Amino acid sequence: MAPADKKRPRGLKGVAAQKAAKKSKIENEDDKTQTVILDKEVEEGDELGEVTALYESAKEKSAMGESTDVVLPLLRGTIHECDRILRNWEAEEPIPASFHLTYGSALFDLGTMLDDKELNSFLDAAKERLDIGFDTLKELDTLEESDKKTESKLRIAMAKLILSNAREADENAKEVHSSIVKGLDHLKQAVSSGLLSADDILEAINIAQTNADFQDVLQNMQPLNDWAQEQYTKLLNDDKENVVALSGMGNCHLTLANYWLGKVDTLDDEESDTKTELKEEETKAAEQLKKGIDYYKRVLSVPEIDLEVKGDNTINLAEALINLANVTIDEEEQQKKYQEAVTLLSEFKEQTGVELPEELDSFVEEWNAQ
Amino acid sequence: MPAEDSRPAKRVKLENEDSFHPDLLSQETRDKIAAAFKVSKPYLHCKIDQLVNDSLLRQVRKEIFDNLHFTLKETDIYKVWQTGDLANLDGLPEDELAKLPSIFKLRNVIYSQDFRDFVSHITGCGPLSGKKADMSINNYLNGCHLLNHDDVIGTRRVSFILYLTDPDEKWDPKNGGALELYPVVEKGTPANDPTLIIPPQWNQFVMFTVQPGHSFHSVEEVVPVGKPRLSISGWFHIPQEGELGYQEGMDSEGPQSSLQQLEAPDSSEDYTHYAEELDEDATEGLTEGDLKELIEWINPQYLDMSILSTISDKFVEESVIQCKEFIRPDLAQQIEKATLQEDEEEGFATEEMVPHGTGVGNGWEVQGPPHKHRYMVTASDVQPDGQSSASLLHKLESFFATQSFRRWLAVVTQLIAKGYRGGARKFRPGLDYTLATQNTRGQAILDVTLGLSSTKDRQAAAKWESDEFGGYECYMAPHDDEEDPATYKAADEDGALLTLSAASNTLSIVLRDEGVMRFIKYVSARAPGCRWDISLEYDLPEDAEDDDDENEGDD
Known part of the structure; x- marks a missing residue:
């Protein structure tokens, strides 16, 4: 080596300074680096376990209603770790399907939390990951129970993704219906595997119900809503105080009620001063609203429900009462229902101090001002 | 009245x-x-x-x-x-x-x-x-x-x-x-x-x-x-x-x-200069003549070019290297026997305070002044071929000044020394130390120290390794000028660049850049014995600093 190219020692101070500069550069480049304490037990060195635990942590916090400031970094961290594991994977056997499930789920969740314009690229990436998960399972000679469980969870994740796509598509497009059928099929297969936990089953049913609520076309809404009702009913047969199932049933009826209310032609009402009878859609809506009200009241009568459940169901019940009052001909009955809604909301606010949604708050104020 | x-x-x-x-x-x-x-x-x-x-x-x-x-x-x-x-x-x-x-x-x-x-x-x-x-x-x-x-x-x-x-x-x-x-x-x-x-x-x-x-x-x-x-x-x-x-x-x-008096500037005149010039190609390898001389006292493994290459790469990267079992086993054993015996005879292994003046004689004399350092060096009239610790270390010390060792250093450090100073030292428990002095040479100095602190058992060795009984060499980053000299750093402040415990038959090479301070920590009365070493500083060519600057952009 020519002398000009020779590397020389820097000296102790020079070496220390260079190490400090490198450390500072890494810290500056990765300002969002965060140490996360996982509250799940993971074996040391189990990277796959750790990344799953990290994603589970994000999911839990999201379910608890934590803000995006808390959840987003965890999701980003999950994706970052997944990228790193992928890059450094040197083992002969392929990365397990459960890894792709975690990766794909995190991509999907992150996409739905960010700007709409980024959603599609995240959904595409998530789908790719979930597809690889399915392919990985197909490559296996035999499927252990854990693999089958992973497959069921992959189906739920895929259903979420497909149904989300269906929401974004033009509602008249044929693709929407086939997506719904496909998504629902995934959910059905997942639940019928018998390998999912109660929470996972509830998640699957809730996915169906939530997505049903987004659909304005009956043939797209009904398959999802009907299946969700069927599943909630099964759960209630085992436990009639299953609060999630009771709420879910209430929501199913509310979804149908909203569908029928959405079909009411309001122009007809303007032609007549007094209303003497309900339209067909209003009648159907009223029928669903009464059933929904019944389920919400059953939730609220279950002892020791937590505040979030109480809040959600109080609001749903109040909305249902107001909507039912709106399609009630008899004025006295109508006023009773409005009053019932107002009393319900006022008592809830007084007992819990929880702020009501703006439109309900205004309704209560206006009513009390009469 | x-x-x-x-x-x-x-x-x-x-x-x-x-x-x-x-x-x-x-x-x-x-x-x-x-x-x-x-x-x-x-x-x-x-x-x-x-x-x-x-x-x-x-x-x-x-x-x-x-x-x-x-x-x-x-x-x-x-x-x-x-x-x-x-x-x-x-x-x-x-x-x-x-x-x-x-x-x-x-x-x-x-x-x-x-x-x-x-x-x-x-x-x-x-x-x-x-x-x-x-x-x-x-x-x-x-x-x-x-x-x-x-x-x-x-x-x-x-x-x-x-x-x-x-x-x-x-x-x-x-x-x-x-x-x-x-x-x-x-x-x-x-x-x-x-x-x-x-x-x-x-x-x-x-x-x-x-x-x-x-x-x-x-x-x-x-x-x-x-x-x-x-x-x-x-x-x-x-x-x-x-x-x-x-x-x-x-x-x-x-x-x-x-404290301020300790920081007087250093210059090339404070070193003994080699009579001969040495070319840059000396960093490439050793001659037959070098090997013949070096094998008289250095462990043969440290004359193997593949090992030297590995050591050199590490030194160039870290600016510090330690070579265990450095001198030949038979020579190391001789020194171990002499030093342990002397520690015993002079009462340095008793964990009690010894009076000032203990250890003087037998070829050793005190080197002061104590506001800078106090330790023992071999007396000018030490017997060259005796079996006492002073004779053995005095002889060993002379090898560090040879051209062959200079060339060995060149291969390991990729640096050509042009002068040297230092020699054998003995640090007595309860008495001896050096205070922190700064490199004021205006450029880096190459520190080469052969630790010869033998111990009679594992427990004694562990005492040195713990650094709780002093005797370690410590390199510190230079302090800020704004600091009040009356303010001492607390024990837990991170100013130490490197700490090398007292050790047996271990050669340490450190490139100490300008401003870096170092000291030998006071040896406690409860230390397992004296800290023994041969410590040299090698002066480098004036343009070594420029070469270092060029290489900073390499990483």
Whole structure:
């Protein structure tokens, strides 16, 4: 080596300074680096376990209603770790399907939390990951129970993704219906595997119900809503105080009620001063609203429900009462229902101090001002 | 009736008189102490056996142990447990101050006008500041010590120490902890050993005028566990602005402290230069002649080019390398036998304090001055071919100056040395050390140290490895210029670049760049034996710095 190219020692101070500069550069480049304490037990060195635990942590916090400031970094961290594991994977056997499930789920969740314009690229990436998960399972000679469980969870994740796509598509497009059928099929297969936990089953049913609520076309809404009702009913047969199932049933009826209310032609009402009878859609809506009200009241009568459940169901019940009052001909009955809604909301606010949604708050104020 | 002017003068009760030992502040006592002060040696000082009211001081001791928190502070020059500065007592919250009434009183008593007048009268040092209280509580536990220095920092005028050892158990001088006062060989250069040793005792008070270049002293290590040497030490400062006797500009002037004196610049003239030039291609490999010479004393594995290449790569990357089992086993064994035997014979393996002067002779002499370092070097008349430790190390030392070793160094470090200095050293437990000195050469220096601290068993080796008994070499990053030299770094501050424990048959090579400080930590009386080594510094060509700068962009 020519002398000009020779590397020389820097000296102790020079070496220390260079190490400090490198450390500072890494810290500056990765300002969002965060140490996360996982509250799940993971074996040391189990990277796959750790990344799953990290994603589970994000999911839990999201379910608890934590803000995006808390959840987003965890999701980003999950994706970052997944990228790193992928890059450094040197083992002969392929990365397990459960890894792709975690990766794909995190991509999907992150996409739905960010700007709409980024959603599609995240959904595409998530789908790719979930597809690889399915392919990985197909490559296996035999499927252990854990693999089958992973497959069921992959189906739920895929259903979420497909149904989300269906929401974004033009509602008249044929693709929407086939997506719904496909998504629902995934959910059905997942639940019928018998390998999912109660929470996972509830998640699957809730996915169906939530997505049903987004659909304005009956043939797209009904398959999802009907299946969700069927599943909630099964759960209630085992436990009639299953609060999630009771709420879910209430929501199913509310979804149908909203569908029928959405079909009411309001122009007809303007032609007549007094209303003497309900339209067909209003009648159907009223029928669903009464059933929904019944389920919400059953939730609220279950002892020791937590505040979030109480809040959600109080609001749903109040909305249902107001909507039912709106399609009630008899004025006295109508006023009773409005009053019932107002009393319900006022008592809830007084007992819990929880702020009501703006439109309900205004309704209560206006009513009390009469 | 007697005339008014024949009545005896009414004795004026002095401020805080009751806080002192009876009659301390009387004219008779003052004059007696002042007279003794004037003739004191090795420099002006006085010792008062009982300073303070005994009950008050017992209260102070109780308050200290009940309420105050000590922090261990350790640097090259001391190891001591300290509380905060007592001058800051006024700033404490009321509830905390309420727990320290006696300490508060004692502080005020010491800085009272009457006591300052007392001190001024005895020392003849002129007025002293009542505004600038400067005292702290120190607890010397086992292993604690304070090495040689002259206290010349800032505006200090009189140093004092009030001892609070156990009031009910007389301090045994064998425990160590004595205040040691040193005469000077010439102004600014203390003698190697103290001539006055004052063991601590309950309520004893010692003070001396801070004299640049004269008031050198140290605190002997406290050896045993469970014998705390508690003291309150501090300084009276020159009058501050607004006080009687204040002179403008006096606080900014001042002679260099002993600390500052240690930092005189270094130059190439301080090294022995090689007679021959060495080409850059010497970094490529060793000649036949080199190998033939080196194999006489170096372990053959360190002459294998593939091993040298690996070592060299590591050194170029880290600027430090250690080579274990460096010298040939038969030679290492000889040295081990001689050094262990000598440690045994001279009483260095007993974990007790040895008197100053121990170890002198047998080919070893003390190298001072102690405000910079104290250790032993081989005497000029050492027998060249003897079997004593001095002879063996003296011979080994000469190999480090050869051209063949110079070329070996070139291969390992990729640097061409042009001169060298240093040699064999012996650091005695309880006595020896070097204080931190900075590389002021203007460029990097190559430090090459062969550790030869053998141990008789694993337990002894573990003691060295723990660094709890000193004897380690420490490299520190240079301190900021803004730092008050009177402020020492706390033990837990991260200033150390590298620490190398005392070891056996291990060669350490370090490239010490400009400004980096290093020292050999004082060897505790409880160390397993002497730290033995051969330590050389190699001077490098003036353009070595430019080459380093070019390579900084490589990574």
